[in-house]
Amino acid sequence: MSGILTYALHYEGEFNKNSLGAVSEGAKLAKEIGGDAAVVVVGGDDLTDELCGSLGKYGATKVFRAKAPEGLAQPVVDVMAKVIQDNGYGYALFGGGLLGFEIGAGLTARLGGGVTMEVTEVKAQDGKLVAVRPILQDSAVAEVDYVGEPGIIIGRLNAFEMSESGDGAAPVEDVDVQLSDWSTKATMVQRGEQRGADVNIEDANILVAGGRGLGKPEGFELAEALAEALGGAVAATRAVVDAGWYPYAAQIGQTGKTVAPKLYLAAGISGAIQHKVGMQSSENIVAINKDPNAPIFEFSDLGIVGDLNKILPKLTEAVKAKKGA
Amino acid sequence: MKICVLVKEVPDAAVEKRIDPNSKRLDRSGEKNLNPFDTHAIEAAMQIKEGGKADVEEVVAVTMGPESAVRALHKAVSLGADRSVQLTDDALADSDVCATGYALAQTLKAEQPDLVLLGQQSDDGECYTIGAVVADHLHMPSLTQVIKMDVEDGKLRCERQAEYGYDTVEVELPAVISVGDAINEPRYPSLKAIMGAKKKPLDAKAIGDVGIEAGRVGGEGKRTTVLAINPPPQKEAGQIIEDEDTDDTVEKIVAWLEERKLLA
Numbered sequence: 196m197s198g199i200l201t202y203a204l205h206y207e208g209e210f211n212k213n214s215l216g217a218v219s220e221g222a223k224l225a226k227e228i229g230g231d232a233a234v235v236v237v238g239g240d241d242l243t244d245e246l247c248g249s250l251g252k253y254g255a256t257k258v259f260r261a262k263a264p265e266g267l268a269q270p271v272v273d274v275m276a277k278v279i280q281d282n283g284y285g286y287a288l289f290g291g292g293l294l295g296f297e298i299g300a301g302l303t304a305r306l307g308g309g310v311t312m313e314v315t316e317v318k319a320q321d322g323k324l325v326a327v328r329p330i331l332q333d334s335a336v337a338e339v340d341y342v343g344e345p346g347i348i349i350g351r352l353n354a355f356e357m358s359e360s361g362d363g364a365a366p367v368e369d370v371d372v373q374l375s376d377w378s379t380k381a382t383m384v385q386r387g388e389q390r391g392a393d394v395n396i397e398d399a400n401i402l403v404a405g406g407r408g409l410g411k412p413e414g415f416e417l418a419e420a421l422a423e424a425l426g427g428a429v430a431a432t433r434a435v436v437d438a439g440w441y442p443y444a445a446q447i448g449q450t451g452k453t454v455a456p457k458l459y460l461a462a463g464i465s466g467a468i469q470h471k472v473g474m475q476s477s478e479n480i481v482a483i484n485k486d487p488n489a490p491i492f493e494f495s496d497l498g499i500v501g502d503l504n505k506i507l508p509k510l511t512e513a514v515k516a517k518k519g520a
Numbered sequence: 521m522k523i524c525v526l527v528k529e530v531p532d533a534a535v536e537k538r539i540d541p542n543s544k545r546l547d548r549s550g551e552k553n554l555n556p557f558d559t560h561a562i563e564a565a566m567q568i569k570e571g572g573k574a575d576v577e578e579v580v581a582v583t584m585g586p587e588s589a590v591r592a593l594h595k596a597v598s599l600g601a602d603r604s605v606q607l608t609d610d611a612l613a614d615s616d617v618c619a620t621g622y623a624l625a626q627t628l629k630a631e632q633p634d635l636v637l638l639g640q641q642s643d644d645g646e647c648y649t650i651g652a653v654v655a656d657h658l659h660m661p662s663l664t665q666v667i668k669m670d671v672e673d674g675k676l677r678c679e680r681q682a683e684y685g686y687d688t689v690e691v692e693l694p695a696v697i698s699v700g701d702a703i704n705e706p707r708y709p710s711l712k713a714i715m716g717a718k719k720k721p722l723d724a725k726a727i728g729d730v731g732i733e734a735g736r737v738g739g740e741g742k743r744t745t746v747l748a749i750n751p752p753p754q755k756e757a758g759q760i761i762e763d764e765d766t767d768d769t770v771e772k773i774v775a776w777l778e779e780r781k782l783l784a
């Protein structure tokens with residue numbers, strides 16, 4: 196049978212935006228190749244009939260709901276494998292995120308289906324799906340077809356747009372799944388801890404973002420001074436957030452925030468894909484990096500090859516002087 | 521306890537990555553090295569071994585790759601692994617994620633590890649998925665992108681960043697864990713370790729040695745087909761300034777910002 200099964204991640208009673216994008220994409224593609232646009236949700240009591248049914252708005256034709264621990268991939272693999280085996284979906288689809296990678300990978304092992312990741316576009320061709328996937332740090336784009344079923348498609352963050360194409364609530368069906376032994380051997384102790392101060396970067400028109408190139412936690416003072424002079428806020432990469440140099444709330448990228456300010460000035464940031472996906476829609480991108488081969492220069496409007504320790508202080512002074520004038 | 525670390529040989533980042541237009545595969549000729557992300561996995565294994573909270577008898581580096589991949593294993597051994605295993609067989613060429621994960625899992629089954637560690641991503645493949653594929657085949661619990669890991673009483677306490685912030689997860693051993701690059705600062709190998717690396721035991725295995733079904737790997741086992749490799753959508757190249765005289769550079773940046781009304 197054909198049809199597409201999309202996984203929708205939720206947290207504290209709300210669906211993840213990237214999951215809603217994937218549900219919308221699944222609905223669109225299912226119309227093109229024929230079959231159901233089904234969605235699977237996994238969690239506890241906060242998955243109410245109303246919340247699950249609301250996926251119908253994004254085009255879901257059916258929602259499978261299973262009770263299992265949240266925030267871990269392997270229980271979802273068990274659920275999706277069963278739903279696919281019982282109903283024969285031809286494709287499994289995931290929005291951008293971390294769990295999607297883990298669940299999609301687990302499914303590939305369990306069901307022997309092909310998998311593509313970081314997919315930016317899915318095309319329907321002759322009743323089948325073809326995944327478009329940038330490779331080699333986005334220096335080439337591969338078009339990938341699946342051999343056999345299911346084809347597993349893991350999207351890139353923000354690749355699929357949300358669209359309210361459906362009407363009314365989707366029917367919800369409970370599925371009873373016996374979890375695998377090994378799926379019960381990981382337990383969530385604490386989820387979604389927000390490390391560091393709660394800063395607001397989403398409303399800023401100007402962001403000065405700092406990465407590992409700032410050298411040490413105190414390096415952020417340079418970024419803060421420039422941000423203040425420009426009238427903006429400070430953002431960060433995962434590398435420096437994981438290292439405890441800057442709060443998580445300021446992190447841009449795959450497991451952080453998505454922003455599109457008027458100016459994004461990146462200092463000491465290499466421009467890894469997982470960072471790029473959170474800021475590439477910025478209107479103007481300026482990068483300061485001492486490595487002329489840094490990937491960030493591939494998608495900057497203005498690139499400065501040089502040492503940020505020399506450039507940032509002088510730039511701050513010059514901006515102050517200009518604005519004061 | 522026995523720790524297996526999965527390591528991969530990748531083209532050196534300094535070398536431009538190319539696609540072979542005929543096979544549509546990555547052109548893997550040229551300089552190669554141990555995947556830098558895997559050095560964090562080896563270091564994590566060494567810290568458990570040296571940490572005193574778990575009794576680690578052995579750290580084994582495991583790779584699947586062509587003959588040349590022994591160099592990645594030598595590097596892994598110079599960083600502390602006690603011995604290494606290389607799965608190498610012509611039948612494995614052109615394996616996709618599904619096949620690679622299966623083949624590595626079969627190789628690991630023969631080793632019976634209590635813990636399997638991996639890097640967060642391969643520098644060339646950027647798939648982020650091998651860990652979870654291997655774990656499902658091995659029937660072990662698994663987490664990826666772990667940046668803090670403590671072992672105690674047959675359990676791991678792991679921390680990582682997921683979509684809503686930091687998660688703390690307890691995982692029972694045996695388990696498969698991929699580590700993020702923030703987990704540690706890998707050590708440099710000593711000259712003595714580099715010199716001694718070639719003398720440590722290295723086991724070469726063919727697919728038959730670890731019960732891999734030929735039809736499930738290589739070209740035959742592929743579950744995906746690359747139809748085409750295209751250039752990326754063209755984006756107008758940005759302006760580049762090489763900073764020679766910083767006052768001059770700053771002046772240019774300010775003019776650029778002003779032109780775009782960003783200093784209003």
Ligand SMILES: Cc1cc2nc3c(=O)[nH]c(=O)nc-3n(C[C@H](O)[C@H](O)[C@H](O)COP(=O)(O)OP(=O)(O)OC[C@H]3O[C@@H](n4cnc5c(N)ncnc54)[C@H](O)[C@@H]3O)c2cc1C
Binds near residue numbers: 449
């Ligand atoms: C599943 C997953 C999710 C991820 N999620 C995110 C995410 O949400 N956000 C994110 O940002 N990353 C994320 N990452 C990590 C990402 O892959 C990169 O590792 C990270 O973005 C790198 O951060 P960085 O640019 O600060 O550090 P690096 O890559 O180390 O780059 C530092 C740069 O600074 C430059 N530099 C050094 N010194 C100077 C100097 N004096 N002057 C000028 N330049 C200098 C260097 O040339 C280098 O290019 C994720 C990774 C994975 C696998």
Ligand SMILES: Nc1ncnc2c1ncn2[C@@H]1O[C@H](COP(=O)(O)O)[C@@H](O)[C@H]1O
Binds near residue numbers: 528555557585649651
């Ligand atoms: N051929 C291979 N041999 C051994 N380990 C591998 C191989 N391919 C990937 N890995 C491991 O899997 C991790 C993630 O790789 P990937 O999923 O390809 O991004 C790497 O950091 C390695 O630890």
